[in-house]
Amino acid sequence: MTQIRGDDFLYRDEPVYGNAEDLVQEVREWAAGQPGFVELGMDRERNGWVTVWVKDADVEAMSEEVAERWPGEGIVVVEVPWSVGELQSLVTEVSAALDQSGVRTGGTALMPHHGVAEIGLGVITPEAEEVLTQFAGRPLCVEGTPADEAPETREQPLSGEGWRMLGQDQTGEAYRTGVATTDDQLDQLWALAGLEGEPATVEWDSEIAVWFGAVYGGGCPVRMDGVVVAGDLLHADLVVPNEVYGCNHDANPHAFVVAVQRQQLPEGPFRVQLEDRDPSSGAPEERTVVDVDLSAPGSTATDEQLHLDPTLALPAEPPLVADGDALHGDEVVRYVYRHDSGCEVPTLGPLGGSRWRLADREAPWDVEDGEEITLYPLSAEQDQIFASTQQMDWVFVRLPDGGTCP
Numbered sequence: 001m002t003q004i005r006g007d008d009f010l011y012r013d014e015p016v017y018g019n020a021e022d023l024v025q026e027v028r029e030w031a032a033g034q035p036g037f038v039e040l041g042m043d044r045e046r047n048g049w050v051t052v053w054v055k056d057a058d059v060e061a062m063s064e065e066v067a068e069r070w071p072g073e074g075i076v077v078v079e080v081p082w083s084v085g086e087l088q089s090l091v092t093e094v095s096a097a098l099d100q101s102g103v104r105t106g107g108t109a110l111m112p113h114h115g116v117a118e119i120g121l122g123v124i125t126p127e128a129e130e131v132l133t134q135f136a137g138r139p140l141c142v143e144g145t146p147a148d149e150a151p152e153t154r155e156q157p158l159s160g161e162g163w164r165m166l167g168q169d170q171t172g173e174a175y176r177t178g179v180a181t182t183d184d185q186l187d188q189l190w191a192l193a194g195l196e197g198e199p200a201t202v203e204w205d206s207e208i209a210v211w212f213g214a215v216y217g218g219g220c221p222v223r224m225d226g227v228v229v230a231g232d233l234l235h236a237d238l239v240v241p242n243e244v245y246g247c248n249h250d251a252n253p254h255a256f257v258v259a260v261q262r263q264q265l266p267e268g269p270f271r272v273q274l275e276d277r278d279p280s281s282g283a284p285e286e287r288t289v290v291d292v293d294l295s296a297p298g299s300t301a302t303d304e305q306l307h308l309d310p311t312l313a314l315p316a317e318p319p320l321v322a323d324g325d326a327l328h329g330d331e332v333v334r335y336v337y338r339h340d341s342g343c344e345v346p347t348l349g350p351l352g353g354s355r356w357r358l359a360d361r362e363a364p365w366d367v368e369d370g371e372e373i374t375l376y377p378l379s380a381e382q383d384q385i386f387a388s389t390q391q392m393d394w395v396f397v398r399l400p401d402g403g404t405c406p
Contacts, residue, residue: 001114001141004053005043006076015074017048018359018384018395024050027066027075034062038083038112047397048359049074053113055083074360080112082139087117094119094135103128116141123150151223151241160226162264165256166200166209167193168224172255175279176213177272177288181300185209193255200259205298207259212236212274213285214256218248224256232270234260268293271309284312318374327352327385332376337387339369343405348375348387348396356385356396357406363392 017023024042027050031037036057043049054062054077062077087110095105098119106120121128121144132142158165171194178193180186181204189211190199202209214236216222226237236256272288273279279286291305318332327333340347346365348356358365367373367389378384378395387394399406 001111001116003043003045003113004078004080004115005046005051006078010076011046011049012074013047013400015047015072015360016397017042017050017074018362018397020048020050020359020361023070023073023075023361027052027070030069036083038080041113047074048395049076051075051113052077053080054078055080055086055112081115082112084110084112087112087139090135090138090140091117091119094132094140097131097134098128101127101131103131111141115139118143120144123147151239153241154223156223157225162261163227163258166202166259167195167197168254168256169193169195170221170252170254171195172211172213172253173285174213174215174251174253175274175283175286176211176253177274177286178211178213179272179288179290179301179306180209180211181294181306185303185306189257193257194253195255195257199257202259204300206262208262208265208294210234210258210260210272212238212256212258214238214254214274215251216240216254218250218252220248222254224258227258227260227264228276229264229266230276232266233273233276234264234266234270235273235275238274262295262297262299265295267295279312284308284310287312321351321375323350325351327375327377330377332374334372335375335387336370336372337367340405345406346396347399347405348385351375354401355399355404357399359384359395359397362394365394366392 020042024040028040031040031052034054034057036054037052038055039053041051043051052062052075059077059079066075066077091108091110095108098105103125106122109118111118116139118141121142124142124144125147156168167190172192178189180189186199186202186209189209193211193213212224214222214224220240223239223241224236225239228235228237269289269291272290274286285308287309289307289309290301292301293299294301318334320334335348337348346358374388376386376388378386383398385396387396
């Protein structure tokens with residue numbers, strides 16, 4: 001459900017806001033006393049303009065008053081189909097019906113600016129589906145996985161095709177992997193995984209040991225159903241079954257140390273990861289690189305041949321860019337600010353082919369000429385960036401093509 005907006009003709013190219021907190025507070029204090037006021041927020045897809053959502057209100061009269069109180073500012077008044085109270089009543093009604101049928105919910109949200117209320121179910125069971133059919137056509141979004149697509153709930157398997165469990169527990173660190181080819185390496189792996197007792201025996205002639213330091217949210221324990229090989233990648237088949245409602249967003253560790261048959265291994269060199277997706281930049285511990293072929297019976301790898309991927313490690317500090325340099329994707333960079341006395345507001349660049357100006361209604365700029373700042377991209381289109389010091393963050397917006405001073 002997209003955010004409810006006004007007609008396109010209500011919006012202009014200027015002003016462009018970053019974090020116009022003072023303006024938002026002023027408008028909020030005024031709007032709270034207006035008949036029909038529902039909600040207020042900033043529309044990041046419309047230059048950060050302030051939106052006042054109302055229900056059963058005189059939008060035209062309110063818009064005229066806004067224009068008089070804040071001439072030239074970016075503020076629109078928009079009608080929504082449902083008030084907070086109406087959506088809350090719907091949520092109460094649906095929750096009661098689900099509860100009566102023995103279906104637990106994992107949380108609710110009221111989103112009048114999207115025109116809906118939301119209920120989280122984790123997995124949409126047949127019992128839940130039967131209740132929800134009573135509310136067809138109502139402004140309700142249900143978040144969850146259909147029961148026929150949900151992972152099966154069963155006990156943790158102890159073996160499978162080409163692998164067997166050596167030990168597992170909710171210990172160690174999350175987002176980690178490791179490989180062992182000798183008893184000494186297995187002792188180290190066992191300790192890193194936080195497993196108690198002596199390591200289980202590995203038949204080194206036909207097996208190697210792999211540690212998957214998996215992660216799960218509270219209330220949703222993770223299960224390992226197997227080991228998958230795709231090209232030069234070996235990863236776990238990790239499943240988070242949940243029959244009732246959504247998982248918490250905390251990151252808890254679960255260590256799985258398994259023996260993998262050498263005949264299952266990719267031809268070396270190869271990678272070991274938790275999943276088939278690449279680990280996030282800055283999380284090199286999730287990928288183990290094996291520099292040698294371990295498919296031969298009894299073959300081993302030295303500690304130096306079992307290592308992290310240096311390409312995943314973040315640099316010690318971001319690179320330094322200067323005027324005229326490019327900006328790449330989500331790259332964080334350092335930049336030396338130079339004051340331009342010909343501009344009324346602070347500007348940066350050109351960087352990434354454009355000049356950048358301080359967004360409207362931002363906090364006062366107090367960076368000295370020649371001071372180093374850090375720049376963070378804020379949007380996929382890179383139309384906004386953060387300029388940051390240890391004390392403060394400011395939003396800068398891209399000037400139109402060819403723009404020099406705002």
